[in-house]
Amino acid sequence: MPEFDLAIRGGTVATASDTFPAEIGIRDGRVVAVAERVADAARTIDARGLLVLPGGIDSHVHIAQASGPGIVMADDFASATRAAAAGGNTMVMPFALQPRGASLREATHAYRAKAEGQCHVDVAIHLIVSDPTPAVLGQELPALIAEGYTSFKVFMTYDDLVLNDRQILDVFDLARREGARVMVHAEGYDAIRYMTEKLERAGTTRPYGHALSRPASVEREAAHRAISHAELVDLPIVIVHVSGRDAMEQIAWAQARGLKIHAETCPQYLTLTADDMKGIGDADPMAGARYVCSPPPRDADNQEAIWSGIRRGIFDVVSSDHCPFRYDDPQGKLNPRGKTSFRWVPNGIPGIETRLPILFSEGVSKGRISLQRFVALTATNHARLYGLYPRKGSIAPGFDADITLWDPNRRETIRQENLHHGSDYTPWEGFSVTGWPVMTIARGEVIAEEGRILSRPGRGAVIRRAVDPDGRPPA
Template sequence: MLDLAIRGGTIITAADRFNADIGVKDGRVTMIAADVGEAVEQIDATGLWVMPGGVDGHVHLAQPTGDGTVMADDFESGTRAAAAGGTTTVLPFAQQIKGTSLRACVEDYRKKAEGQCHIDVAFHLIVTDPTPSVLGQELPALVADGYTSFKVFMTYDDLMLDDGQMLEVFDTARREGALVMVHAEGHDAIRFMTKKLEDAGHTEPYWHAHSHSRIAEREATHRAISHAELTDVPIVIVHVSGPEPLEQIKWARARGRKVFAETCPQYIQLVADDLKGLNMDFEGAKYVCSPPPRDEASQEAIWQGLADGSFDIFSSDHAPFRIDGPGGTGKDNPRARTSFKWVPNGIPGVETRLQILFSEGIMKGRISAERFVELTSTNPAKLYGLYPRKGSITIGGDADIVLWNPEATGTIRQENLHHGPDYTPYEGLEVTGIPQQTILRGKTVARNGDVTGPLGAGEIMSRDASGRL
């Protein structure tokens, strides 16, 4: 007998939409048919859309910051929030601390996650100190162990690599068959604009968007692509904010380069003017992230890219901080009041990612439901080596399933969210389409906004080769 039967719903995958029942045994989908027979547990999904669980390929949880601030989500709260929002797999980053072993950092990070996850987790790496031993020994061994993607930064003093280091990392990734994720913003251009703005007395959070300019993002995107072309390695340009970097990606693809593109909710829902706050006040710090939101024309370019296939994945880039962190550990810390450059970069979004794209995309006719699944589940699972176990509703795959009520409406409110921060940048946004039930490997972990699954239900996974779509 089956463990679970989901009956009467409309199944939507990246490729199909049809009415059928789903049978689950031992955490896997074993039957998809008009009638799957008897089961221990039965769910009536009549009137609901049955979609694969979300795969969020870009989240930051329990990550060190280096400046005294503290991320507001650990694995428990971050994965709890993800489950409530319809996500069943997240990929956070094990960050190397400069001067230390990458392997040791990965092992320490894994210990933080063990037994603390409500949903499944797999790790990317962040390489900040590519020493000969890291490139020659640690990275190859970690890739062989299933850590098949790693991220590099082109800005931030404590994270960035110079061009020579990037080329060495890219070359190692090519040799080992790994995928490189790139935060593409030009550090020197940002530093130049920051000094000019501060010298002119422009220190409020609003000016962050001017210091992290479109030009800095466009130039760095082109430079990263050039490095990837020289070393013949696939890369992902993450959190693309507007048409300028997207044009560079399209240019590279036209030349046959394997360049993937990611965007995020902030670039379809927020604009730079949000950083003004109520009246050029510190309220604008709630919206400080990098790259920053741009303008309405940029939003339209992002929507066009989501619709026409220019973007491969839609991630949250969940980077959670409290505004009022204890002991000055949040966005409103003493240094942040002196200049925008000290405001911690990042906004929460792991719980609201799917609702925003569902409501603003599917329900407003900008993208199809199938494209929604492709962007938020199937493509990230494929790109990061988790498919077909994750990312689809298919025989033999994990029974990670979300039941959506496309007719239900609601309003995003901080008081209803499950994450660690004390705010959401999407406060008051009205949405249509609610994830009614989140199922992880055949077990319900969230229902009607309440997380019901036990702590520790999530597994830490290794992955197959990344970079394949």
């Protein structure tokens, strides 16, 4: 009888701290041995010439989420987790959104029911708190945290989601008391409303107006305000999807003062610019809607600033902020109201499958970051931040056997026709990358190989998390 269910031989293992040649022995979905040589296995995978990396964890994705009247998100749990697996990910973290006036607990349980039996990879669910009533703060949210929903997001903008400063402070206070992790969407609501109305009066209604309505100053101000509230409450927070220099400098200032402010950025802020929303060279006046997301991409100077922040350790994680809509669809980007003004174009772009190849190519292959830093940014730090470590996020005995085999020299061109998400386009159409995931293994099962999905919906589980004492992830 073989000692292991699966052995991976001949590859180079990389973790957030080290790179070394080793074989891996897997049994019952867990890593059992990492050694120069492991014993016989029922199946052996030859990883010669490949990197053996922890499976990607994408801790900021939107799946099957309500998006406003007449708007339908392009991915359900089956399609989104299928795309995640093809892109080298073994876990994703979507959001259960509380509609204003509704029960947070009921919304969470209904959202979990959508995920059950549908996922190709493991899932852990964040919450979105839009209505922190006394019942929510006093009963529902503490009970949900005890059930394993240990992280939640608050918004400083959007009509149906924005919290005022007092509400944010109340939510922060509860999170500190209960040991939960808070994510913050930092953009100033009133400034965006002012700019949007001003632009519309001037006749600026096409997609590029979205970038003009959300200049860097509205993100900078909100980031500083969120940091100030966190300092007042003495709460670690994560400021998500940081788009450029201004907000990043606020975070760096706070970190230099010893405040526990974590930061996330996304591939769109490393590779896209606001000019993409102009649709230059495209006869379709709405073409730029494909790139509308919040905060918007900035410019080349801000891209370099974000790379500098990644190298300096200001950023803990790179997520996709996958928020997929179809473009050529009256329930998507080209909805009737969206054609009248940028304010009605659904905010969000697909990116769950392309996050890892883009970051590897632009980061590791071009010498901007080390391989170890790539692992930290895409897997290990996500697990540490959100209460999944030491089950997820690395390759060592006792961890789930969530592993991606990576060809560091393979050159590919991103094409919509080769992707697995539910959207009908990718913002990175024609983008060339060096480095590609060739096999994804989740809890010891090969679920994707060479772009083919080998798993079935339902093999991925919804993971319960424990309250995790804060400690800054390693840079």
